[in-house]
Amino acid sequence: xxxxxxxxxxxxxxxxxxxxxxxxxxxxxxxxxxxxxxxxxxxxxxxxxxxxxxxxxxxxxxxxxxxxxxxxxxxxxxxxxxxxxxxxxxxxxxxxxxxxxxxxxxxxxxxxxxxxxxxxxxxxxxxxxxxxxxxxxxxxxxxxxxxxxxxxxxxxxxxxxxxxxxxxxxxxxxxxxxxxxxxxxxxxxxxxxxxxxxxxxxxxxxxxxxxxxxxxxxxxxxxxxxxxxxxxxxxxxxxxxxxxxxxxxxxxxxxxxxxxxxxxxxxxxxxxxxxxxxxxxxxxxxxxxxxxxxxxxxxxxxxxxxxxxxxxxxxxxxxxxxxxxxxxxxxxxxxxxxxxxxxxxxxxxxxxxxxxxxxxx
Amino acid sequence: xxxxxxxxxxxxxxxxxxxxxxxxxxxxxxxxxxxxxxxxxxxxxxxxxxxxxxxxxxxxxxxxxxxxxxxxxxxxxxxxxxxxxxxxxxxxxxxxxxxxxxxxxxxxxxxxxxxxxxxxxxxxxxxxxxxxxxxxxxxxxxxxxxxxxxxxxxxxxxxxxxxxxxxxxxxxxxxxxxxxxxxxxxxxxxxxxxxxxxxxxxxxxxxxxxxxxxxxxxxxxxxxxxxxxxxxxxxxxxxxxxxxxxxxxxxxxxxx
Ligand SMILES: Nc1ncnc2c1ncn2[C@@H]1O[C@H](COP(=O)(O)OP(=O)(O)OP(=O)(O)O)[C@@H](O)[C@H]1O
Ligand SMILES: [Mg+2]
Numbered sequence: 001x002x003x004x005x006x007x008x009x010x011x012x013x014x015x016x017x018x019x020x021x022x023x024x025x026x027x028x029x030x031x032x033x034x035x036x037x038x039x040x041x042x043x044x045x046x047x048x049x050x051x052x053x054x055x056x057x058x059x060x061x062x063x064x065x066x067x068x069x070x071x072x073x074x075x076x077x078x079x080x081x082x083x084x085x086x087x088x089x090x091x092x093x094x095x096x097x098x099x100x101x102x103x104x105x106x107x108x109x110x111x112x113x114x115x116x117x118x119x120x121x122x123x124x125x126x127x128x129x130x131x132x133x134x135x136x137x138x139x140x141x142x143x144x145x146x147x148x149x150x151x152x153x154x155x156x157x158x159x160x161x162x163x164x165x166x167x168x169x170x171x172x173x174x175x176x177x178x179x180x181x182x183x184x185x186x187x188x189x190x191x192x193x194x195x196x197x198x199x200x201x202x203x204x205x206x207x208x209x210x211x212x213x214x215x216x217x218x219x220x221x222x223x224x225x226x227x228x229x230x231x232x233x234x235x236x237x238x239x240x241x242x243x244x245x246x247x248x249x250x251x252x253x254x255x256x257x258x259x260x261x262x263x264x265x266x267x268x269x270x271x272x273x274x275x276x277x278x279x280x281x282x283x284x285x286x287x288x289x290x291x292x293x294x295x296x297x298x299x300x301x302x303x304x305x306x307x308x309x310x311x312x313x314x315x316x317x318x319x320x321x322x323x324x325x326x327x328x329x330x331x332x333x334x335x336x337x338x339x340x341x342x343x344x345x346x347x348x349x350x351x352x353x354x355x356x357x358x359x360x361x
Numbered sequence: 362x363x364x365x366x367x368x369x370x371x372x373x374x375x376x377x378x379x380x381x382x383x384x385x386x387x388x389x390x391x392x393x394x395x396x397x398x399x400x401x402x403x404x405x406x407x408x409x410x411x412x413x414x415x416x417x418x419x420x421x422x423x424x425x426x427x428x429x430x431x432x433x434x435x436x437x438x439x440x441x442x443x444x445x446x447x448x449x450x451x452x453x454x455x456x457x458x459x460x461x462x463x464x465x466x467x468x469x470x471x472x473x474x475x476x477x478x479x480x481x482x483x484x485x486x487x488x489x490x491x492x493x494x495x496x497x498x499x500x501x502x503x504x505x506x507x508x509x510x511x512x513x514x515x516x517x518x519x520x521x522x523x524x525x526x527x528x529x530x531x532x533x534x535x536x537x538x539x540x541x542x543x544x545x546x547x548x549x550x551x552x553x554x555x556x557x558x559x560x561x562x563x564x565x566x567x568x569x570x571x572x573x574x575x576x577x578x579x580x581x582x583x584x585x586x587x588x589x590x591x592x593x594x595x596x597x598x599x600x601x602x603x604x605x606x607x608x609x610x611x612x613x614x615x616x617x
Contacts, residue, residue: 009455009507205476208475208476208477208478209472209475209476211475212470212472212474212475212476212482212486213461213465213468213469213470213475213485214472214475215475216454216458216461216462216465217462217465219451219453219454219458220451220454220462222453223450223451223452223453223454224449224450224451224452226413226445226449227445227449227450227451228451228462229413229433229434230411230413230433230437230442230443230445230449231437231442231462231463231465231466231525231529232433232434232436232437232438232465232466232529233434233462233465234434241472287453
């Protein structure tokens with residue numbers, strides 16, 4: 001009996017998450033078929049998918065590991081630039097499918113390497129250093145990418161942090177990345193179903209991880225690191241596992257996002273974006289995957305919907321933020337939600353008699 | 362050689378010698394008590410035995426291996442488990458998961474097994490669930506497996522912490538004031554459980570406790586600390602009649 005309930009609790013999270021994503025996909029496809037999807041809305045689809053992936057992956061660090069990261073956008077950026085750079089150069093001669101798959105792998109790998117570089121020194125320390133270091137990392141990476149020039153000629157690749165002319169290329173050389181102008185001339189690849197597929201894979205990875213031995217170690221560290229240590233859990237190993245996994249997923253999201261546009265600039269992945277994603281995680285209820293999905297959709301779509309009310313846009317946006325925060329945090333709301341959940345659960349798990357009683361009442 | 366041999370163990374924090382010259386020898390299957398007034402250094406001794414603190418002097422030998430200065434991860438794997446004076450549970454996790462975390466280094470599979478839900482994952486998880494449920498049943502909290510740990514009443518939280526420690530299949534279990542905050546009935550019940558754990562699991566137990574009835578009723582050997590030094594050692598009878606122990610417990614406040 002007890003065991004059955006346990007399974008159904010984890011299953012509920014899987015079910016809700018996949019129903020949400022499936023519902024989102026189905027709804028959009030239906031609107032598409034009916035021809036009711038404006039081109040503006042269509043342009044939002046891939047960014048929404050990317051942000052859902054970002055929110056789920058940041059949840060791994062903030063919600064499950066309990067560490068604060070203020071530079072999640074930087075991993076997205078690392079993935080985006082690495083993936084697109086490959087796609088535009090070596091990938092250009094390949095069949096599209098292979099080039100895209102490789103671009104994703106390279107983007108994820110690049111972000112993961114940065115995750116290791118940032119995580120190894122910081123996560124060995126106990127204390128809230130991660131927030132500061134990720135914040136700094138985000139700014140550094142943005143500024144470096146913003147002034148990075150890359151060119152190619154018959155002699156190979158040329159790099160400069162100054163300007164295009166310092167690349168010292170042969171006249172026939174091609175500039176591949178132009179500082180603040182970033183990478184241009186990207187062959188766009190924006191397929192909504194691919195976005196949904198990536199979300200589904202992300203979900204499966206994160207949920208499976210959290211419901212396994214490694215995931216329990218990660219949550220144990222969050223709840224009490226001293227007790228976790230006394231049980232023989234290697235804190236650095238599991239902190240790194242959560243942090244680097246999260247970075248890799250952000251890298252995938254970055255590639256997905258970047259391939260949706262003809263050009264890619266580093267400015268987009270700034271502090272504001274990192275904070276926006278953090279807000280999605282916090283509003284969704286830290287550690288709640290379905291919550292993160294909903295918050296990511298609402299907070300990406302809402303500002304766009306409100307563009308018509310330019311005067312009140314930020315005002316309404318703030319109100320929605322406050323309401324969502326209240327819903328998640330205010331004791332009265334939390335109690336009400338718990339009551340509803342209890343009712344719902346006992347209704348499902350309970351006997352038929354209970355069900356019958358409820359119908360009468 | 363005994364399971365645990367502690368020789369001349371000591372630690373100082375700056376100028377404060379929190380523990381000095383501690384000697385203990387605990388045989389497999391023994392119930393051993395560590396007592397003394399507040400601030401005597403009992404918890405500090407536990408912290409050295411479990412690798413939380415590095416001793417400044419002395420040697421700890423466990424199961425024939427010198428473990429002095431080794432970290433908690435090594436020591437947990439070697440077979441020493443503990444509970445904490447201020448309960449330290451994984452509050453947001455379920456009761457069952459708390460026990461399963463305790464098996465971290467006993468029932469293992471890789472991250473990839475977990476993510477890909479391999480057969481190994483399913484088998485090991487089933488094994489863990491069964492083992493965890495059995496442990497919870499021994500302590501009479503099997504019906505609470507799905508509750509969040511923080512939802513349990515105080516006495517059951519103490520029991521859960523013992524379950525979690527036992528889940529790592531220790532050879533030596535350290536209990537830091539297991540009866541603290543329990544009423545006489547619960548204390549009585551806990552005494553029986555501790556004895557039963559020793560008998561059923563065949564392990565040695567070293568416990569810190571202020572409740573004298575508990576300690577005298579259950580321990581076969583006792584060491585008494587005061588200001589970090591050992592003032593008495595022996596069986597309950599000897600220790601409770603020791604004049605220095607009586608002085609430490611009755612008139613410890615106004616002596617110089
Ligand atoms: N990390 C530390 N740094 C400095 N002093 C410490 C540290 N840990 C313990 N002490 C000191 O060592 C002494 C012994 O403390 P300890 O917690 O071991 O006492 P105890 O015997 O467990 O007492 P109680 O019965 O109150 O739990 C105290 O004076 C305490 O302040
Ligand atoms: Mg103590």
